[in-house]
Amino acid sequence: MKKTPEGIxxxxxxxxxxxxxxxxxxxxxxxxxxxxxxxPDTAVKKYGMVIDTNRCIACxxxxxACTSENNVPDGYYRSWVKIMNKGSYPNVSxxxxxxxCNNCEDAPCLNLCPTGATxxxxxxxVVHVDRQICVGCRICVAACPYGSRFVNPITxxxxxxxxxxxxxxxxxxxxxxxxxxxxxxxxGDLSDPExxxxxxxxxxxxxxxxxxxxxxxxxxxxxxxxxxMGPDYSRLLARRSS
Amino acid sequence: xxxxxxYIYSIQHGVALGYLIAWYLWxxxxxxxxxxxxxxxxxxYRTEDYRPLEKVGTFQPFIILALVPLxxxxxLGHPERFYTMFYNWHWTSPVAYGVYIITxxxxxxxxxxxxxxxxxxxxxxRQEGRLEGVYRLTVFNQVETGDIREIRKRxxxxxxxxxxxxxxxxxxxxxxxxxxLSSFKGRVMWHSSVMVFIFFSFGACSGSAFLILLTHLKNxxxxxxxxxxxxxQRYLAEFGIILKYALVAQAxxxxxxxxxxxxxxxxxxxxxxxxxxxxxxxxxxxxxxAIGLILPFVLMLYKKMxxxxxxxxxxxxxxxxxxxxxxxxxxxxxxxxxxTSFRWEHLEPEPVKMTFGIITMVLMFVLFLVTYKILPYExxxxxxxxxx
Numbered sequence: 001m002k003k004t005p006e007g008i009x010x011x012x013x014x015x016x017x018x019x020x021x022x023x024x025x026x027x028x029x030x031x032x033x034x035x036x037x038x039x040p041d042t043a044v045k046k047y048g049m050v051i052d053t054n055r056c057i058a059c060x061x062x063x064x065a066c067t068s069e070n071n072v073p074d075g076y077y078r079s080w081v082k083i084m085n086k087g088s089y090p091n092v093s094x095x096x097x098x099x100x101c102n103n104c105e106d107a108p109c110l111n112l113c114p115t116g117a118t119x120x121x122x123x124x125x126v127v128h129v130d131r132q133i134c135v136g137c138r139i140c141v142a143a144c145p146y147g148s149r150f151v152n153p154i155t156x157x158x159x160x161x162x163x164x165x166x167x168x169x170x171x172x173x174x175x176x177x178x179x180x181x182x183x184x185x186x187x188g189d190l191s192d193p194e195x196x197x198x199x200x201x202x203x204x205x206x207x208x209x210x211x212x213x214x215x216x217x218x219x220x221x222x223x224x225x226x227x228x229m230g231p232d233y234s235r236l237l238a239r240r241s242s
Numbered sequence: 243x244x245x246x247x248x249y250i251y252s253i254q255h256g257v258a259l260g261y262l263i264a265w266y267l268w269x270x271x272x273x274x275x276x277x278x279x280x281x282x283x284x285x286x287y288r289t290e291d292y293r294p295l296e297k298v299g300t301f302q303p304f305i306i307l308a309l310v311p312l313x314x315x316x317x318l319g320h321p322e323r324f325y326t327m328f329y330n331w332h333w334t335s336p337v338a339y340g341v342y343i344i345t346x347x348x349x350x351x352x353x354x355x356x357x358x359x360x361x362x363x364x365x366x367x368r369q370e371g372r373l374e375g376v377y378r379l380t381v382f383n384q385v386e387t388g389d390i391r392e393i394r395k396r397x398x399x400x401x402x403x404x405x406x407x408x409x410x411x412x413x414x415x416x417x418x419x420x421x422x423l424s425s426f427k428g429r430v431m432w433h434s435s436v437m438v439f440i441f442f443s444f445g446a447c448s449g450s451a452f453l454i455l456l457t458h459l460k461n462x463x464x465x466x467x468x469x470x471x472x473x474x475q476r477y478l479a480e481f482g483i484i485l486k487y488a489l490v491a492q493a494x495x496x497x498x499x500x501x502x503x504x505x506x507x508x509x510x511x512x513x514x515x516x517x518x519x520x521x522x523x524x525x526x527x528x529x530x531x532a533i534g535l536i537l538p539f540v541l542m543l544y545k546k547m548x549x550x551x552x553x554x555x556x557x558x559x560x561x562x563x564x565x566x567x568x569x570x571x572x573x574x575x576x577x578x579x580x581x582t583s584f585r586w587e588h589l590e591p592e593p594v595k596m597t598f599g600i601i602t603m604v605l606m607f608v609l610f611l612v613t614y615k616i617l618p619y620e621x622x623x624x625x626x627x628x629x630x
Binding site for chain 2: 058062079080082083084085086087088094101103108110111112113114115116133134135136137138139141142143144145146147150151156157179210213215227230231232233234235236237
């Protein structure tokens with residue numbers, strides 16, 4: 001590098017810097033393109049769940065089973081059931097919405113995790129948290145549009161439902177599915193057309209939470225009431241205006 | 243929705259990221275705004291009289307950026323793993339870029355400050371005195387020959403190079419803050435491209451205000467020759483004009499932001515309600531609008547008021563309070579909107595973390611004062627001229 005009496009030549013410095021940045025960026029892009037191109041080939045399975053809300057009786061068996069199976073601390077939930085009543089007497093209906101992590105195909109928590117502690121297994125598309133890497137920054141907790149994440153007060157790392165990965169990799173069903181009294185939860189491989197979950201999806205009209213965000217959740221709901229699907233902003237707006 | 247709906251059971255998720263991170267965002271916008279205002283003004287004035295203000299606008303932001311990562315570290319679930327963020331790098335996360343941007347920004351400020359102070363430090367190192375050893379250490383014992391003007395001339399290219407690099411990283415830093423918040427696509431209050439402009443307006447307001455305040459503080463604490471003082475007062479009065487227009491820009495950006503929220507569906511309307519009548523209404527109307535926008539704008543409206551030290555200091559503090567509350571309102575307010583529920587999310591008080599944040603900010607202020615006493619902010623040529 002040419003040096004002037006005052007120091008490094010600025011033009012030369014910027015030329016070298018620019019060439020290094022372009023080179024580095026091109027290299028990263030090539031590696032990333034290779035990784036992205038390789039992703040669909042390795043994704044053999046796509047685990048997902050269908051929840052038929054007609055069958056849910058809000059017994060909270062799934063919540064208890066999940067807490068017990070995964071040692072979820074008190075006051076925190078990987079799986080829970082939202083309950084709502086609609087209408088006025090005598091025309092009243094009760095609605096239940098079992099909730100869990102949607103293991104989205106385009107998960108905001110995964111995209112925003114600064115360390116890559118949140119990752120997706122290529123074999124089955126399940127989103128996990130690596131507790132050894134997670135720094136506990138809570139970015140993912142704020143990023144999840146479904147409120148499915150929390151910071152575990154024991155491990156101080158992010159925690160969420162992973163479809164009971166330790167069970168499904170041994171051929172078992174997730175704990176919530178096994179415990180479901182009404183058999184409202186159907187779990188399986190969405191990419192296998194012969195699986196129970198794929199057949200159920202084929203035969204029923206389903207909804208997904210916050211479809212507008214294009215996160216492509218892998219938990220589908222059958223016959224869920226629109227009022228219970230998302231946050232109720234209208235109530236807060238009405239309260240303020242009244 | 244007009245149906246009669248009654249929620250029997252739901253889970254509240256709370257506010258995940260608290261005041262410490264909101265203060266972190268504010269302090270970064272403050273530091274980078276200060277440097278941008280100070281350096282762009284140097285490019286405009288380009289006089290030796292202005293150099294003390296450029297020193298203030300480069301070294302004090304360095305102190306902030308050197309200490310502000312503590313806010314982030316303390317807020318982590320695993321603070322001992324903070325350094326892993328440098329090598330466990332995830333390319334889709336804005337925070338992963340931010341870790342590098344803020345670090346490089348701090349380093350560039352440090353090197354720029356070094357070149358700004360170097361001629362005076364060499365001059366002091368050549369003189370016998372109590373702190374002679376310290377000054378020798380700060381210039382790595384490379385005590386060059388020649389007077390201050392000659393030393394500055396010899397290092398001018400390096401100084402300007404690092405000034406340019408630090409300015410570039412300052413802009414990157416403000417862009418990073420905006421992109422950071424707008425990347426949360428589930429958060430309707432943050433998921434807006436206006437976020438970048440909001441942080442630019444915060445940076446311009448708090449930056450010009452901070453520069454006014456710090457320079458007045460410097461002049462109160464250390465002896466400044468009358469001629470230099472008069473020049474600096476003139477510059478500070480002109481910074482008052484920058485502050486005035488930055489406040490107008492901030493009001494304009496917020497107006498656009500609220501208009502856009504009205505077109506973002508029911509979530510957007512509720513997000514604006516958080517400010518107008520919701521849980522952040524008092525903080526918005528009183529601290530952000532009345533104290534932070536209207537008061538400093540009125541105080542900076544007329545030339546005589548801008549030239550008055552007390553009035554300009556009050557305006558500067560008010561503008562900084564306004565941007566602080568602006569930052570907190572957006573950051574905390576954005577998390578008060580429920581994700582799955584029908585009630586505002588609640589914010590758990592974090593007294594230990596907040597105390598830590600306040601102590602760190604006090605420490606920053608003490609460091610400002612200490613550096614005023616040790617480092618040669620004033621041009622020594624002016625002092626020599628006065629003594630002769």
